[in-house]
Amino acid sequence: MIKYQRNNIFFRITSSDAISKFKARQAQSFVQLARKELEFNDAAREVVLLEFDRLSQWIFRIERICLSAQEGIMPEAMRLSFQDSLKEELFVIENVIDSHPEIFCIVIARYVKLIHSYAIGIARDRMNESMKLTTDKAFEQLVMIISDYLEHVLICMHELNNNYIHKKSPFISLTNYSMWLGDHDTFEPFTIRAKFFKDLGCGNVYVAKNYSDHDDIFSGAKTFAGRHGIDLVEEHPAEEAQVEYA
Numbered sequence: 001m002i003k004y005q006r007n008n009i010f011f012r013i014t015s016s017d018a019i020s021k022f023k024a025r026q027a028q029s030f031v032q033l034a035r036k037e038l039e040f041n042d043a044a045r046e047v048v049l050l051e052f053d054r055l056s057q058w059i060f061r062i063e064r065i066c067l068s069a070q071e072g073i074m075p076e077a078m079r080l081s082f083q084d085s086l087k088e089e090l091f092v093i094e095n096v097i098d099s100h101p102e103i104f105c106i107v108i109a110r111y112v113k114l115i116h117s118y119a120i121g122i123a124r125d126r127m128n129e130s131m132k133l134t135t136d137k138a139f140e141q142l143v144m145i146i147s148d149y150l151e152h153v154l155i156c157m158h159e160l161n162n163n164y165i166h167k168k169s170p171f172i173s174l175t176n177y178s179m180w181l182g183d184h185d186t187f188e189p190f191t192i193r194a195k196f197f198k199d200l201g202c203g204n205v206y207v208a209k210n211y212s213d214h215d216d217i218f219s220g221a222k223t224f225a226g227r228h229g230i231d232l233v234e235e236h237p238a239e240e241a242q243v244e245y246a
Helices: 009-034 042-068 074-097 104-128 133-164 188-199 218-226
Strands: 171-174 205-211 231-234
Touching: 009 042, 009 104, 009 133, 042 104, 042 133, 074 104, 074 188, 104 133, 104 188, 133 171, 133 188, 171 188, 188 218, 205 218
Parallel strands: 171 205, 205 231
Antiparallel strands: none
């Protein structure tokens, strides 16, 4: 007998809407990768596409698991298993990059691992705070977290593409994902990426680009970065970021 699982129409409505929004943001990110004026290096572009590919498949696997769960509040054990599963998925991405040095140079491999080193902690914090809900709403929040993360990856690879690969005037970015208030300092991910570029010889002065929803954060970012030998310059209207986001 073929196993059959009954559907939950209410979960399907919520999950379909969440995935639809995820796909819309994915399409927007891919448009940015294709913009000629950004001159995205092939390897930098491939990192973004790889992350989207792996995590898109991961979301669909999680959707099946959530559909199989009983209605009600998402069990803590399930949420914790998703955190472990996401961490493993990021390790797989790192292994793929390490296994193909003909495509991805050592610097890109190191940069991706640097992003992952703080990204998984932010994802854990966000999941712990926002997924103590019914399974459908928890899945919706999970998809939003992954969407924010992937947008963060795109912006980070734009930094690498600009600062290191094309050696243009360096900048560093503040995003909603990296500024999540959890167990880390708000400006820590921002600063450790600047230090990464400084160590690569990109200098110690960076234009601060704010892609987040937070206003009036330059002063705090400059103070925090200054403690680590990084000098920030505030972005002026004529220097607005080349990457556009909704």
